[in-house]
Amino acid sequence: MNEDSHPSHRHQPVAVVTGAASGIGRATALRLAREGYELALLDVDPVGTAETCERIRQADGRAHPFRVDLSSPDEVASVVGTVEVNVGRPTLLVNVAGIGVAATVLETSDEDWDRVLAVNLTGPFLTTRAILPSMVAAGQGVIINVASVAGQIGLARRAAYCASKAGLVGLTRAVAVDHAKQGIRCVAICPGTVETEWIGKILANAEDPAAARAAMAARQLDGQLGSPDEIAAVIAFVAGAEGRFINGAALIIDGGLTTA
Template sequence: MTLPLLARENDMRLKDRVALITGAQRGIGHAIAARFVAEGAKVVLADVTDATAEADALCASGGEACYVRADVSLESDVSEMFRQAEARFGQVDILVNNAGIEFAKTVLDTTVAEWDRLMAVNLKGVFLCSRAVIPSMQMRGEGVIINIASELGLVGEANVAAYCASKGGVVMLTKAMAVDHGRSGIRVNCLCPGPVATQLLEDVFTSSVDPAGLRRSFEAATVLGRIGTPGEVASAAAFLASDDSAFMSGANLVVDGGWTVR
């Protein structure tokens, strides 16, 4: 696998920093992992799906990476995830809360079990992972947390009620944690991607009655007239993880092709 072209050979803003990225087996999470490795970070790819091959590929490209299995909705899994990360690399300097799930339903169509599972991954997972890493960051007097929210945490959309609610929660949890822990040297920001070419979005298209029509409507909803790429979101994440954003905390960095402008 090749490293992202946007990472220049001498652009090593994250050199020797340790990043833990949840939901890193594919999509945005994996693109962030690859970008961070390209910029010199040591990366832990955490996911419920085996990402050993992806971690090995990053190592083969010259980076340092490992896979840890974790369900971020389970406190025991989260504790073990950080134990393994610290055993491998010593500490976690950057946490990227990326793990998430989505389904297309209104409130009336959503079961209690579906609601609970989505909230457990998308919102509780951010809480559990952040709570696990903040004490060690406080001890060192520095750290970075990046929460992957969504443009649908800022505006509503049809048939994704639970998802919108969860991502809105991530936006506000980001702001609250930034206030609570800024004086400890911890910066907490969130990324709000718009429609990005991932399997998650592809599943939304294929589950609709008119996949091609839905895809065209997503493209038309952006002012750029297209769907974004995981690498474009990864570029924004690398900025938030680096000292280039040293005076940013509690911010929402919107990477949506102008979806929320209209």
């Protein structure tokens, strides 16, 4: 790490973003860099994370990539320790990383169930547990968990995904209740259908990709998919001073999908 990026030479707040290699995670990292944060980017995909870092650096921001299996307690604890020593103590944690499997309960294998819960729910638990002590010591911190409308309503053939995101909303509320008096806020963001690389893969595997995309878009009241940048903008607002009064909430940002 070069001298000007060492904590002693830095006055920027530090944010940790998981799932930063693509989609909402990448958009969030780029937005937070523009907001003045120095970023520690955690993902299992080193190539995508390096690309996100490079885009931030090209815009004169500071970002550092870390490859980590977010379902591993040892790896998460180790990388958070490295971030705190070499980048700085985070005042913001944004848990974006997530995966999904298209399956009903009857179709979901033990392996897929464990994998989805490990990434979508255990991962945020581990990062929160690792970072909370320094936030509590500082008397301030914001934790934002990217859940989903699938944590609020049922979606067809997404049994494990719905369960994991509902659990993440519950974890969010528990952290908010337990740590509000210590200066910590914890908020869940619940997007609807957002045009990410993951959605792109789902559409590419559909029998009729154009029809599948049209059906996804039609679920929103205005007939349009959301964009990662729109979700990132909400995350930046919640994280900032103007979001002070938002705590323990599950904010639905879905183009009206859950209204109809």
